[in-house]
Amino acid sequence: MSKNQVNGDVDHDLYKLGFGTRALHAGQEPDQWNSRAVVPPIVMSTTFAQFAPAVHAGYEYGRSGNPTRNSLQKCLASLDKAKFALVYASGLATQANITQLLKEGDNIVAGDELYGGTNRYFRTCAAKFGISIDYVNFSKPENVERALKSNTKLVWFETPTNPLLKVTDIEAICKIVKKFNSDIIIVVDNTFLSPYFQSPLNFGVDIVMNSITKYINGHSDVIMGSISTNRSDLHQQLKYVQNAVGAVPSPFDCFLVNRGMKTLALRMEQHQKNALAVAKFLEEHPLVRKVIYLGLKSHPQYDVIKKQCSGFGGMVCMYINGNLETVKAFLEKLKLFTLAESLGAVESLVEVPSIMTHASLPPELRKELGIDDTLVRLSVGIENTDDLIQDLDQALKYANSL
Ligand SMILES: Cc1ncc(COP(=O)(O)O)c(C=O)c1O
Structure with missing residues (x-):
């Protein structure tokens, strides 16, 4: 397996191809497996043999990396035309991992209309760690401008919202937020449209988040979440948290999602x-x-x-x-x-x-x-x-x- 594949980087030539083609080919290259399997194998092994102490083929332990998960992450990144993608045990685990980038005293400006569980996590879990949250109607960008504070570190919204399908002008929000403070991380929950109908990274967003449980898997048989980003600093930090927190999906679920995404x-x-x-x-x-x-x-x-x-x-x-x-x-x-x-x-x-x-x-x-x-x-x-x-x-x- 090449270093490129292990790191989860994607073959960017593939990005010139259409969405349906990328869903079938990105991360699926038969060359990466000794067997030349056309469908990425389900690698259940939790640990990987080392050539010598700390000398390995790119995988050490299943929480920090898994080949089936890697195939899925590469395919997903290609759908968002992102440099990186990471997957988690659920959409809410994804949110919790992103929130781990913050510390006590930081502020989140979030959409007032969010999936109930997303709102509950911010209100009852993140708030316990001294993180403040302001909820704002994002369909009016001036509300967001008013809400930003010197300690705002994260801006989080859904567009369209769940359940009332309110829409936010992503580009307008990104301009306002980045002008105020370019360090603020902007996250869009893209669950309702999926990468097929909306590409928030094109409008200046730092992280696209998805509940894969929904359209991306599409068969009501897997709970999973994901991020896609072009920022290598965020990818590195989130990859660290993914391993440190450990809310990773099973290889079998990664296989199912990989299969679901093809259609x-x-x-x-x-x-x-x-x-x-x-x-x-x-x-x-x-x-x-x-x-x-x-x-x-x-x-x-x-x-x-x-x-x-x-x-x-x-x-x-x-x-x-x-x-x-x-x-x-x-x-x-x-x-x-x-x-x-x-x-x-x-x-x-x-x-x-x-x-x-x-x-x-x-x-x-x-x-x-x-x-x-x-x-x-x-x-x-x-x-x-x-x-x-x-x-x-x-x-x-x-x-x-x-
Ligand atoms: C828009 C949205 N975001 C996030 C989530 C949470 O995802 P999960 O159920 O995969 O944890 C949901 C779940 O319904 C959702 O609808």
Whole structure:
């Protein structure tokens, strides 16, 4: 195995190729294995034989490095067109590792609308170590400008947000933050669009974070998170923390994600096709008060979306006319949309954020954001479009008849 491969650096010639091609070839080179395996083998060994004390072939111990994980990291880096990528045992473990770059007295400026678990980690775990957090609505860049302080070390936001799909102008935020203090680390959680539809590194972000659990793996069978970055200083520091903290994914999970990623481009296209059809159908439905989808011209930040995203993704939100009982009746009748947390996998899922994914948010924040009991979040899968529409139609008709 060459030094280049062990270090996780990527063959940058590959970066000239298309997204789908990179997903199939980056990090997968058969030459790196004695067997010339076309699919990267699952290397389960926790330790690696040394030629002499401290002389090894690039791997010592499975926490600090693993060949299957390395293949995945290289492929993922290529999808983000980044120099480096690292993977972790979950999206939240990724967040915890990044937060380890801070120290007592530092400040984080974060989006006010984040996945409930992300907000919970900052509020109840990072805060315990003397790190302060200010939550701001990032869709108005001037709010961020006002919030920055001399001790701000990290700026963290999702775009689009979970669950209300609010969009942030990434370039505008990066300009403001870097002008204020170029040392501040800017992180974008890109989970909702995946590298296929959005490349935040192109707009000046330092780290792109992903819950791989969602679109990147895409099959609801792995929990994992990742970072991609072009900054070698951050990569070195995070690689150190990855080993020191030890929240690494199993080689088997790395294999599954590597396999799932090969169809990311195809899946994202079908998610988008279905989500657009679903959003248009819901927009016309009498039981639906409001639909939010990135691909609808009615989205308040449609201009920003057109500027920084190459597509709209598969997430659709709607407010139902009625109350929680109406929502429950609708959910009860759905046959193809499974009532479950999570998103971004091949099968369609539905959930009620106020009492499920975002139940851990303080109630007053939920109210302020508009996450009430009539808000329903759909993760539109890759089933046949007509079947999904029919399923929604019959369930809405039933709820409407009560
Ligand atoms: C936008 C977003 N970021 C981060 C996470 C956390 O990821 P994980 O569940 O892989 O820890 C989630 C999980 O739902 C999410 O939706």
